Amino acid sequence: MVDDGYEIEPVVDKYLRELRFGRDRAESTTKAYAESIALFLRWCVQTGRQWRSAARDLGLFIVWLKYARGDGSRVLAGPGVEQVRSDSRINKVLVAIRGFLSFAVAAREVPGWVLEQIYELGDTRDLPLAVQGEDLRLRYRLRARHSLHQPQKTMVDRATDEEVVALFRQCRSARDRLVVLLLARAGLRRGAVAGLRRCDLHLLPDNSVHLCQVKGAHLHVVRRNNPNRAVAKSRYSQAVPLDFLVVRAIELYLLEREEQPAAADCDFLLVNLFREPLGAPMLPGAINELFAALCVRAQLARAITPHQCRHGFASNLADSGALLDEIQGLLGHAWAASAQPYLHPSPDRLRNAVERVPSPRGLLEGTL
Template sequence: MLSATRGFLSYAVSIAEVPRSVLGQLYELGDSRDLPAEAQGEDSGLFYRLRARHRLQEPETEVDRASDEEIVGMFMECRCARDRLVVLLLGRVGLRRGQAAGLHRSDCHMLADSRALGCDYKGPHIHVRRRENANGAWSKSRESWIQPVDFLVVQAYDQYADERFALLGAGGSDFLLVNLFRGVLGAPMTPEAIYELFERLTRRAGLSRKVGPHMARRAFGSNVSDAGGELDEVQALLGQKHPESARPYVIPDRARLREAVERVPSPRELYGRGER
């Protein structure tokens, strides 16, 4: 809007609709005489330059991670195995809600040896793929990648598989996360449904703030870093293309910051008591 206003008034000056003094209010005026010789170019003539006086300083958007206590509190308030798996897929695996909602059962290899499934990757893992999905879910990452998972996710997955079979049998769609209790049973969950689930869990857990799905993803990236993971490892686990893309997801736990301060020795420890 500032750029458009400056352009409009500059044009008005050029057609003599407003006085030239307006330019002095919009821009800091300068000329080539104060520039070093190498910056004046081949043309030795005098030329003017403008620098906008008014610039909007946009405040930085504050980002935060969910704390481990918040994720555990939400996990404990889940009323079914499916919801517990959703919380872990975001807070323990680091998926976006669209990636979680877009998972198919065939993407989940929860065996120690997946060669029987035609996959040579060792250990339990998930294939995160970008595809067109009927529920509107999609992966923001253009490239597909393999995401290793730990025993907690495997256990939650097995419990959900039992719950799903008890309610739907072998039916339902090929999507991993489906409706079990309302709506069209067996239909895939949507990313919006995952967002609404986090809102409900926040209220049930009595948290002092709303914890969204992306805050759980940041918690995963931060926890990997807190545990000694390198930035390139965080990047790979988040499915990002460049290591620097992972930096905003690394938000140290406040307890770790406190420990870092307390590890700094006092001057007395360094130089001895009474010494200068």
């Protein structure tokens, strides 16, 4: 990161490098933190503050974030004036600023009192009981001083089988059909789909061909620094089993891909076949564009996102009787609890759960 004179800000540069390489954060995360820190430094310059001591005025920084446009120009604040940034966006900026200032304190680039300005000492009594632990012992923690209240986040809903089928039927190429199935039948994230290489596919039943210990048709999700900025979220590689539908879709797509000579030298699985640059790796954003177009053509009552297909995949596993650790493994989560937000029980499964409970008819006779 550079200042207005195109001089590198050394402390910020060290922090972003530590974030990207030392803590192995995704490139997109590091970029978001860099943009947030840039806003903080811009505010310091515009208001004549030194960033090393500006932590005591973070309340004013929040007001600036609410009403300062992206180019730095300000608008008047007051009743009826629409915020430039949402409370959610402002809280994310503050998370980055707290991380940066904490790093600067640890690196002895700013005085220790800065931590007192961004954190206060709290305890566990204001946390939900499930988080406090079984012994309910009082524990102390650092609590952020500056944050805006946000309404409870709406949980991402699952894409139903009917919606996935409707999207699938509106696909105009084997590639697009494969994208839908990789999301809905393999549960991959958008970044993992766009980052797949042809060498990641192990489709033959004989695993000795690939010198791979995983049996059956599967693919490997591997985190790489890809030129199309497609990044697998987990730093650990994951083997994902594939069913017959996905394997068949891959075969049909590879036949379609062979008709485009420009794609021959590209190792990425999904490439541009119908628009420039031909043969280049498909961008993650193109998957969003595809789903937006499919939803319109399918005339769905609501817009379906690629991530909702992943939720539908996990929920279908649960509806079919899969255990939580199985769902965790298929989603590539390190902890079973991480799979919980992806589970949306179907109405039929909820009905069956009620009907499985024995009815004490003998005890109720004569009372109903």
